[in-house]
Amino acid sequence: MPDTIIPSSGVLVGRAKLPGHAYPRIVTIRDGGVFDITSRNAPTVRDIAELDNPASYVAGAPGARCGDASQIIENSWSENYDPELPALLSPIDLQAVKASGVTFVASLLERVIEEQAKGDKARADSLREDVLKLIGADLSKIVPGSPAAMQVKEALIARGVWSQYLEVGIGPDAEIFSKGQPMSTVGFGADVGLHPISSWNNPEPEIVLVISSTGRIVGATLGNDVNLRDVEGRSALLLGKAKDNNASGSVGPFVRLFDSDFTIETVKSAELSMRVEGEDGFVLDGHSNMAKISRTPESLVEATIGRHHQYPDGLVLYLGTMFAPVKDRDGPGKGFTHKMNDVVSISTPSLGTLSNRVRLSTECAPWTYGASHLLRDLAKADLL
Incomplete structure (x- = not known):
């Protein structure tokens, strides 16, 4: 197991499929092991998120060790999964x-290109150069919804290149x-x-x-x-x-x-x-x-x-x-x-x-x- 799969510190909470249980169990990581901390106090991750101090609760919750984190992670791969062993689920x-969506300039420009290409990836490269010439790559300096952003919007509309993606990228409302x-x-x-x-x-x-x-x-x-x-x-x-x-x-x-x-x-x-x-x-x-x-x-x-x-x-x-x-x-x-x-x-x-x-x-x-x-x-x- 690569050391990077689980962070080296912090209070972690997730869910796991454990043998003998029909429903997902709430788990945490302690000393390289996965511990089942499911309880009536907080039987779901949603319930833990509603607590006044979720991290404190998880850090102090009593739990039973389910196995080594490395083995459970290995069994979580779909092609390796053995139902007789624990496996991770979405947390x-x-x-x-x-x-x-469209919260970064790089993805904003690609969305505009997708729109202009109408879903045809073969046209993307040529359109990318054209769009960059018209729009530029300096939109990252613009605060969405600001007066400066609205000036850019008006200028792009006048040039015929305004897009619904630019609207949510630099306009007042997020997607x-x-x-x-x-x-x-x-x-x-x-x-x-x-x-x-x-x-x-x-x-x-x-x-x-x-x-x-x-x-x-x-x-x-x-x-x-x-x-x-x-x-x-x-x-x-x-x-x-x-x-x-x-x-x-x-x-x-x-x-x-x-x-x-x-x-x-x-x-x-x-x-x-x-x-x-x-x-x-x-x-x-x-x-x-x-x-x-x-x-x-x-x-x-x-x-x-x-x-x-x-x-x-x-x-x-x-x-x-x-x-x-x-x-x-x-x-x-x-x-x-x-x-x-x-x-x-x-x-x-x-x-x-x-x-x-x-x-x-x-x-x-x-x-x-x-x-x-x-x-x-x-x-x-x-x-x-």
Whole structure:
């Protein structure tokens, strides 16, 4: 097990499938082991996020050792999974799964290119040069919604290059959308899914905030907001089809809870690394620095939850990515798209590494265990 999969410090909480239990168990990491801390006080990760001090609760919760973290991580890979052994699941449960888009200039420009290309990846390279000439790459200096941003908007409209993506990239309102339903995300080692109709797609490495029902940010984890560039590029009204498919969002490996050593400021300065490794020998490396985000994480949370919109079970929020792969894979001008069995690894020292294998959504394990199943099982176990 690479040392980077689990951060070397911090209070971690997650979920695991344990033999002998029909429902996910709440777990934490202690001294290289995975400990089951499921209790009537907090039988779900949602319940832990609602506590006054989630990190203190998890750090002090009594628990039973389930096994070595390295062995459980190994068994969490879909191709290695043995149901007689523990395996990690997505570390969130009843929370709504939301995402923010176009929060970095690099991804903003690529969204404009997708729109102009109308989903045709063959046109992307030539359009990229044209769009950069018209828009420029200095939009990172503009505060979204500011008077300066509105002046740029008027100038771009006059030049005929205004876009719906520029509207949410530098306009007053952030793009917030539903990535998936509660309980729909997959965790470390699981397969992530691409809709079979897509032929131009990519991973999106992101930090994911965990937020209570009051709007308080209580922790963070890693996420892959799998993206279908051709589908969304044809029409922004196809965002749901592009983003919400079976196994199309991964989260993990654990949620790191905020404490004196890990805060929102840590998130704001995080450097994400991503690697795609294909069976064809192709390797793609990328980096995403949270310091380059155009809207603060706090402002994105405020745009999502407040008096205008409540989430009684809390939510998780993908913060967006600056990573838009353009490296040619199958020859000059071919650009990047996934191939089956690509392995995507997203990492940052404070949160560890989230790794998943890419398959078609139709070939990933079907999503059959939802909120109703969890609540029934917890009631049967006298945990509610």
